[in-house]
Amino acid sequence: MKREYHKWYSQNLEKEMELLVFGFSGEKVLFFPPRMGRFYDYENWKIIASVEQKIKKGELQVYCVDSVDLESFYNSFKDPGYRIYRHIQYENYVIEEVLPFANLQNSNKNIVSAGCSLGAYHAVNIAMRHPTLFSKVVGMSGRYDLTKSNGYFKDLLSGFHNDFVYFNMPNQYLKNLDDQNLLNQLSKMNIILAVGKEDVFLESNYKLCNILQEKGIPHHLFEWQEEAHRACYWRTMVNLYF
Numbered sequence: 001m002k003r004e005y006h007k008w009y010s011q012n013l014e015k016e017m018e019l020l021v022f023g024f025s026g027e028k029v030l031f032f033p034p035r036m037g038r039f040y041d042y043e044n045w046k047i048i049a050s051v052e053q054k055i056k057k058g059e060l061q062v063y064c065v066d067s068v069d070l071e072s073f074y075n076s077f078k079d080p081g082y083r084i085y086r087h088i089q090y091e092n093y094v095i096e097e098v099l100p101f102a103n104l105q106n107s108n109k110n111i112v113s114a115g116c117s118l119g120a121y122h123a124v125n126i127a128m129r130h131p132t133l134f135s136k137v138v139g140m141s142g143r144y145d146l147t148k149s150n151g152y153f154k155d156l157l158s159g160f161h162n163d164f165v166y167f168n169m170p171n172q173y174l175k176n177l178d179d180q181n182l183l184n185q186l187s188k189m190n191i192i193l194a195v196g197k198e199d200v201f202l203e204s205n206y207k208l209c210n211i212l213q214e215k216g217i218p219h220h221l222f223e224w225q226e227e228a229h230r231a232c233y234w235r236t237m238v239n240l241y242f
Helices: 052-056 080-105 118-129 170-176 180-188 202-214 231-241
Strands: 003-010 015-022 027-032 060-065 111-116 136-140 190-196 220-224
Touching: 003 080, 015 080, 027 080, 027 118, 052 060, 060 080, 080 118, 111 118, 111 231, 118 136, 118 170, 118 190, 136 231, 170 202, 190 202, 190 231, 202 220, 220 231
Parallel strands: 027 060, 027 111, 111 136, 136 190, 190 220
Antiparallel strands: 003 015, 015 060
16 A cells, blocks of 8 residues: 655644644545644554555545644633634645645545544535535544543633634524535535534534524434444444445
8 A cells, every 4th residue: 555654844833743644636525633633643553454445446536634633622821812813824724735745646536535533524625615615524533623622532622712713603694604606515515423422522513503404504424333433443444434
């Protein structure tokens, strides 16, 4: 299986960022790491190995991007205004740097946004905010409003709220979306959500699905047994949904 390591200085983040690329052709998958995770986690956890045959056949090319979660949502040393600002810088890095890089590597027009745990939030949020750029989104074990406490998962913005927060929480901004062009674009995207029936984020997934249903946006929600919020489940999920 073709594997490449890349590193460059990000102008948006003002730091060096790393990523791994698996494969040579096919649909491009931007794979966001789990909560506070790294670009090599999915390889180490053998999640990439679960789709190795699709990669070898040229059906998929997977870009495992890094995160800055410890500098944004999980940065308790900074105020919430900075946390959301750092997240926006991260999104700009993905849109303005990673995507153009991927398009230079592979001309396939189909781009999938995917992730597990907090990576599912990143995947769904960026795809919903930029539906013209993505053909498909896969969110596994995710929560889609980081300002809502769920079990031992706290509000990551400490009660802070402004327009930047609002427009980066899918369960907030999507319910009020009335731009028909954006709704049409979202309707063209293949939207897949998967979550365990015992996951504390189950309600968040159903809320997102209810919003999409009210907007007439096709989507799929797959409810798994148990919590299903672990790598052993994600290995199976990616093979089914990628």
